Amino acid sequence: MLQDIEPRVFHNVFQNKQSGPKDLFLAYQGDTVLIREDKDKLWYPSFADFSVSHPHLLQEAQFLFTIDELNYYLVEEEGLDEAPGWIYVSSMRFHAEKKYWRSFAGAIGWQLNRWYGNHRFCSRCRKPLKRSKKERLLYCASCGMTVYPTISPCVIVAVHDRDRLLLTKYANREYRKYALIAGFAEIGESLEQTVRREVMEEVGLRVKNIRYYKSQPWPFTDTLLAGFYAELDGADTIRLDEDELAIGVWLPREEIPEPDNISLTGEMIEAFRRATVSL
Numbered sequence: 001m002l003q004d005i006e007p008r009v010f011h012n013v014f015q016n017k018q019s020g021p022k023d024l025f026l027a028y029q030g031d032t033v034l035i036r037e038d039k040d041k042l043w044y045p046s047f048a049d050f051s052v053s054h055p056h057l058l059q060e061a062q063f064l065f066t067i068d069e070l071n072y073y074l075v076e077e078e079g080l081d082e083a084p085g086w087i088y089v090s091s092m093r094f095h096a097e098k099k100y101w102r103s104f105a106g107a108i109g110w111q112l113n114r115w116y117g118n119h120r121f122c123s124r125c126r127k128p129l130k131r132s133k134k135e136r137l138l139y140c141a142s143c144g145m146t147v148y149p150t151i152s153p154c155v156i157v158a159v160h161d162r163d164r165l166l167l168t169k170y171a172n173r174e175y176r177k178y179a180l181i182a183g184f185a186e187i188g189e190s191l192e193q194t195v196r197r198e199v200m201e202e203v204g205l206r207v208k209n210i211r212y213y214k215s216q217p218w219p220f221t222d223t224l225l226a227g228f229y230a231e232l233d234g235a236d237t238i239r240l241d242e243d244e245l246a247i248g249v250w251l252p253r254e255e256i257p258e259p260d261n262i263s264l265t266g267e268m269i270e271a272f273r274r275a276t277v278s279l
């Protein structure tokens with residue numbers, strides 16, 4: 001999965017650290033990220049690469065995180081592809097890159113870039129927010145309001161019935177492969193209650209024996225995904241929520257196509273397909 005970057009180690013502890021020439025930086029423009037043009041991988045710039053053309057970047061950079069010994073910073077300047085050899089590429093590359101640690105770094109940086117960009121002013125008293133030097137926190141010096149990065153809990157549910165798995169396809173989304181039932185936890189709800197509600201809302205089925213599998217940070221939508229397997233309880237007739245889903249089908253194990261391996265959804269479909277998860 002995207003976050004499985006072993007043997008590399010992701011350190012998300014915030015540090016109030018001045019950037020140096022060898023440190024890497026992430027720079028975004030809309031849904032694109034800056035990389036070296038002549039590499040076929042997500043090759044992010046170091047400050048040394050821009051020391052002549054953009055020396056001020058070093059001073060204005062925001063510390064993000066560390067992977068192994070390498071520090072990553074955020075640079076909010078746009079138009080850096082004026083420098084020869086650098087281009088912006090689609091963030092869809094984060095889904096395609098084989099080296100997960102590069103995709104993971106770029107995707108987490110993108111999430112933090114959105115967070116900083118979306119919280120420039122206090123939503124209570126409208127004064128500019130300041131960046132804490134001690135933790136990953138924005139605060140209002142005028143009224144004391146604090147803002148931490150928002151992470152929304154979301155469930156992924158693999159509904160199964162003997163050797164059949166319930167697979168869905170989204171309506172009106174770019175993602176065209178099979179998916180599982182998914183949805184955000186609502187206020188006042190446990191994750192198990194979210195599982196039951198989402199399965200009922202999206203496909204009109206009841207489930208029992210709800211079993212937690214694994215979790216996954218999903219930086220693209222600011223969510224923390226919790227994966228569950230749940231057994232069909234009662235009738236198997238699917239009533240599709242057509243606003244959300246285009247397709248909902250029961251597929252026998254041997255007919256399930258091979259899923260992607262970046263996502264928790266993919267891993268859960270694969271574990272069922274290969275019968276490596278005990279249910």
Ligand SMILES: [Zn+2]
Nearest residue numbers: 122125140143
């Ligand atoms: Zn305020």
